[in-house]
Amino acid sequence: MAAISASEIVESEASAPQQPGFGGILLRNRKFVIGVAILLIFIILGAGGELFVGSGQRASGSFQPRLAPGPGGLLGTDSLGRSVAIQMSEAIPNSLQVGLIAATLGTTLGAIVGFVSGYFGRSVDSVLRVLIDIFLSVPSLLFLILIASLFKGVGVQAMALIIGIFAWAWPARQVRAQVLSLKERGFVQIARLSGMSGLEIIFRELMPHMLPWLGANFVNAFIAAVLAESGLSILGLGPQREMTLGMMIYWSLNYSAFLQNLWWWWLTPVLTLIALFLALYLIHIGFDEVTNPRLRTEG
């Protein structure tokens, strides 16, 4: 994916001022808009639930156990006498929170390491490259399971941090590769000749080229983090006293919901996860199309 050079942007903006900016192109991208819309629905549902549900209704035994979905029970209840709908209102924001924290941490760390490694090169690069390669080659799930089992009883935020710490290597390598290519371009050479410092060049010249790409990576990392949380939780390593989509699946497994045909219990979080992945994937494609004009279908 070739990045657009600064000169190209300047040119196009000068010759066609009526063309929309980056945000405009994004909003015209149907996939992106649909993805964002689905995500917004989840956020609104989650936030709404947070506002309207009293803490007393979250505890086990608040409802009659094993109620099928219906007008009275809405999404049904689980074997512990908890409403599936109320659990979702807690699980969706928590799972999104895991994704947000882990993706922010991973992308930021990755960008910093990538820029530093790519721009400064030499020994810094050698050290960081080895570090990146190590983190890339060791399966992170292995580490996640190890760490999560060491710190059993972690909360949602701690879980997100653990996942985020392992989410930086891939963006770091990608950013590094881009920077290696970009820093040889004319405008960077000129900036360097005009006396800009390394940090200045990174932030003022290189960063703008990488932002859309980082955005796409952020969404990708978001998906991966939500998936990692679910995986760990299903293995029983999740936040025991809080609800996430993964923990919902864990409890439904613990209570053999599948065997006892309490389908609403396990199907709800599974379908939600699928919808969530779909939404984030659409956003990711949207980003990709905007940053890579050759993929654009509209706008």
Place this chain on the structure above:
Amino acid sequence: MKGKNLMVLGMLLLITSLIIAACQQQPPAEEVVVTQVVEREVTRIVEGETIVETITEEIEVTRIVESTPEPEEEAEEPEAVPEGRAEQLNIAIPGPIADPTNLNLYAPGVSRSDTGLHQMIYEYFFYYNLQTGEFIPWIAEAFSYNDDFTAITVNIRDGVTWSDGEPFTADDVIFTYDLLLNNPGMVWAEEVGSRVESVEAADDLTVTINLLAPNPRFHLVREAFPAVGIWGGITILPQHIWEGEDPLTFTNSEPIGTGPYVLANASQNVMSYERDEDWWGIEAFGETPGPRVVNFQHVGPSTSVALALANNELDSPNIGILTLPDYLAVAERNPNLIAWSDGPPYAWLDPCPRGLMVQNAHEPWGQADARWGLSYLIDRDQIVELAYEGTTVPSWGIWPFYDGNEPYFNAISDLREQYPTTAYDPAQAEERFAAAGITKNAEGAYTTADGQPLSVTYLVNADSTEEMRVSTVLADQLEAEGIQVEVQPLSGGVLSDAILRGEYDLKLHSMCPGYIVDNLELYHSKFNVPLGEPAPWFERNSFRYSNPELDAIIDQMATVPLENEEETIALYEEAMAIWFEDLPTVNMVQAPALVPFNTTYWQGWPTADNAWNMPVSWWATFNLVINGYPDPESGEWVGGIESAGVGGGQ
């Protein structure tokens, strides 16, 4: 344009895969269409108002059970038996083996039951069949006490050999006791050290254990005498293997025992044993154990265990993996499954009721008022309904509701009325907590005398389905009443270490062995070691309770000969007055063991109708379930599972 096409193709692929994924999840939903409503009666034992006797009350519970016609169709076709399956006995264990290379059952934290070690590899002098009351000689033939009960002499059976061919002799017994007396870090070493003075042999087959104090019940003390009733006991080791090894660090990865099986393969998920064709018992008893291979395997969560049972991949799961609704759902799919009884309550009563160990060495839990306050905050009926799915009943104490215990329970009926240990009563709780200096603030949160919120660390075995469930309901209950609960799930050696060192405020635990006197002895202060040092055993006072008055009564009980039950009952009454007043641990529920057996490949399992043994695969006595045993009176062979003759089994 190429890129665009690729994207469209990618989208199509994604959507198709999502649809396929969604479709695959459809069948269970379709099953709803063929739903049958099945009414079943579940019998539960409910504490009556007249505390004198336990009343059995029948409660009709209507549940909706969905069944699928699929298994019936499959049943039409003759089922292909997988290679070797008919010769295998497959037992499901609750979690993976933490370290399958360490099979030293005297090292703290090493499992002896999940690994199958004490069922398959090692054998014991005697096996105590609680079901029939028989004390069955196995690698010993007889025992006798001296006149003042200060020494017990055991006659070892002639012809018993270790699996490597070496003879089993009195020297092995002396070696093992010496090891335990000299290495206090070994599991149960302190129990031996506090009772045994020395061990000597008159000849190869006669060994005498000299006791520190008179004890007519010594042959029942599993922690100091290698006879097993409930679960397990101290294990005699082969001197020629263990000599010169450090008993705490030796990994014993190729265990040598006298048992009918030898270890074939050890991994985290499967411990596989093969029949020892040179086992001494084949000649001595003239009986060969049926299964050629026995696997103790971790299959996964309860759903996986249930499906494996339905598909005949398993013969029996351990306790606590399947609940009653699980079992009924599986039994509907696989008609070859049986439980202890054909109808309710299906479960066999495990002798170890569940108690909530409260760390007496952590303030405020050293105060009886605080422990009583906690007890009043627990809604045990809700825990039974939600965590146990109706499989058990609340328990007023930590003794199993066995008929044989009734005389004891009747003797304390007044006390049981006076101290409502199963009552859920937040108002009473507030009163008792106030007496311990714990008050409720304006927000409804309990705060200690120094103004800190009352917070508890609740240790949970992460591998135990039962404990994970109870922890959720109990933590919800306590938090709703204003106590902060930090649930800490741990597993393996880290967990056992934390329990033994007392690093918890709350821990749900099996209160074993369940005998009247022995379960009282759990509260003896001789097992109370300082915080941070390992207690002799989990429920053996890792909760660090001390009461000299209770100690005195327990010491006195230990000297009463077994036949003198009246005196024991009188002392039990005296002790229980203290136990109820202090409530050193908080009683929770009885422990029914719902243990399904699969009769597809193996038959002759013990059931309520044919109660020749305990239906438990995690106890050392499982050796006798597989083999059967000679009746101690008549010598006639009793029980033993046999091949159902499917698929060319023997």
